[in-house]
Amino acid sequence: MLGEIIAQCRAVRPLLHCITNYVTANDCANLLLACGGSPIMADDPDEAAEITAMCSGLVLNLGTPNPRKIRAMMLSGREANRLGCPVVLDPVGVGCSEMRRNAGRQLLAQVRFAAIRGNAGEIAALAGGAALHRGVDNDAEQAPAASARENALYLARESGAVVIVTGDTDIVTDGRAVYRVHNGHPMMRTVTGTGCQLSALTGAYVAASPDRPLTAALAAVCAMGLCGEIAHARLSPGEGNASYRGYIIDAIFHLTPENLERGARYEAEQ
Amino acid sequence: MLGEIIAQCRAVRPLLHCITNYVTANDCANLLLACGGSPIMADDPDEAAEITAMCSGLVLNLGTPNPRKIRAMMLSGREANRLGCPVVLDPVGVGCSEMRRNAGRQLLAQVRFAAIRGNAGEIAALAGGAALHRGVDNDAEQAPAASARENALYLARESGAVVIVTGDTDIVTDGRAVYRVHNGHPMMRTVTGTGCQLSALTGAYVAASPDRPLTAALAAVCAMGLCGEIAHARLSPGEGNASYRGYIIDAIFHLTPENLERGARYEAEQ
């Protein structure tokens, strides 16, 4: 099942429009090329919608935001919706500033997402923001007491997106089915942008298999985690996070459907 | 002949002002250091012309554009022309949006370029745009039926620049002589920014040998392609596009005049 997603992406070679942060833009671009996709980075409102219209997927990443870039995200997000082109959101640090909270809220209100990926804090902030937007108790944003799983389920139901929460165990849910993924390696946290890369990968897989967003998201999470494991096994003494960074992308480059089927470690909730 | 260009660049150590995209800026900077040059990246109109005035070459790259950056390109381009400092244009995705098409047209109208490098589509769009600007049939932009070679010749004659079209075979022409370069490896397409890097390298070689732009451009194209071959030969199993990315820059770092003379594979049209 997951293997087909990879094969489909290599066959379709989706072009992805990324509005993303400048810290990890290069890694996201090389990751997209590694998985068989192709990136266009463009973040100005004057061209955003036009670029989106050329592409088969859109990835919005909230890192290093500014008002122009957020406006570009709105324009591109709406254009993608209009054209039926799947959109992925990575709400980087969405709880960290009023600007990001507002951006998160506005994006959820105006754009329909195929998938949303964040860590537990980001998904909690976004779930709180979604609640807020619907007039739900303010406390939801201040104190999202709910577990990562509950926030993910809530956000998935409210937004209609497949929600991915990354952490020690990753969660993938469309609001009904819930998967837990056990792939990955703790050292991935020492490489900046592995989360951004997973969001880009999700964008590529969903763009190539738009009718199966849940499976595509699950494949992306398993693939990224598995490649973190493969890359870690390749490290020799003296090699650190910089070498590891390259090896993860190398592993995506070589990942086959068969390897993913064999290496994916996930379970569905009963 | 080509070896002298490399030697000259290492001797002169040209300082290059790059107004470039943030996706590949780091690779372009390290590539420039690898070939013996030195980069300054600065993209704000408030300082653009001042930075250009310190440098011996200017590289304008249309990736991740915005109106401020395009204004900076105009100011720097004109200042470079005033000072006799060679300018290289990389019209990244110039056909993809109205903003980029306008920028391309304006740059061609107001700045004299020593060299322009793009893929077949970019050069076609730019050749169409040049035509348009001169009142030639609108269809030229919509349907550049002409081959890459013809577009390159046309653009070189119209602009006075040496034009490089990269593809399976690369073309280098000053509007009279036409060279075809057979160096390179298909895997270079899986590394983001190898085109941007070639444009930066062309900038360094032309800045160090401003009286020989055609030879300098030819040397850059052969050098980049040859280094793509050298880097590919260095790949071991498990290494993918991320390792390849670093190996290409490493190869430029070690490239000698002799290696280039031996490895360059090009032919002049009779």
Added chain:
Amino acid sequence: MLGEIIAQCRAVRPLLHCITNYVTANDCANLLLACGGSPIMADDPDEAAEITAMCSGLVLNLGTPNPRKIRAMMLSGREANRLGCPVVLDPVGVGCSEMRRNAGRQLLAQVRFAAIRGNAGEIAALAGGAALHRGVDNDAEQAPAASARENALYLARESGAVVIVTGDTDIVTDGRAVYRVHNGHPMMRTVTGTGCQLSALTGAYVAASPDRPLTAALAAVCAMGLCGEIAHARLSPGEGNASYRGYIIDAIFHLTPENLERGARYEAEQ
């Protein structure tokens, strides 16, 4: 003594707000993760102060500046001062344009820095600017005849910051004590952003040991230089500046207090 700084940073895991250039942002982020810190990059005035308030250190880097980013630096710098959070300045190319000179002057006038790191030219320009700001002879900016050591002492006394001047021999001074550091390798000059990375590392060490800025800065300078040596020793034939780039960060990742104590080569002026 220096070993404690490293150990403290790995224990505290400081969160660093970086307002920095897009050329080397990825390397700075991975360097911070390598030394045990954690980065947040954010450069818009609308969120700058809020992001700073979450962090235990702030690094301001003047590369690829624009007016919005400079405004963000002012807001974040003042907020950091208000909260007692240490600030590090990297005045990249501060002498190269009026915009950068003004930014340098304004930052020195309005923000209290724990440390400032630049090359001899940058520190001279900044020392001249500091003088200017205080009504001292204009010539100071035009012709800083003083040696790097004198400029560093002057700037340290005027600003209250620990000043680091990097070069063949590095200088570290708080305006009284002066250290000379002999670690490092000339090939570090062929990697873009090793200076930016040292400034980020200084930010992490000072944030984790805010009461000992001089020792923290000295530890950062020795650590970066030593890792340049370790990384150079790891290079095999065919490897160039791109491989070297990664190896330096890898070396920081593996650097232990004991290795630093053993490898640091510095002397205090008598």
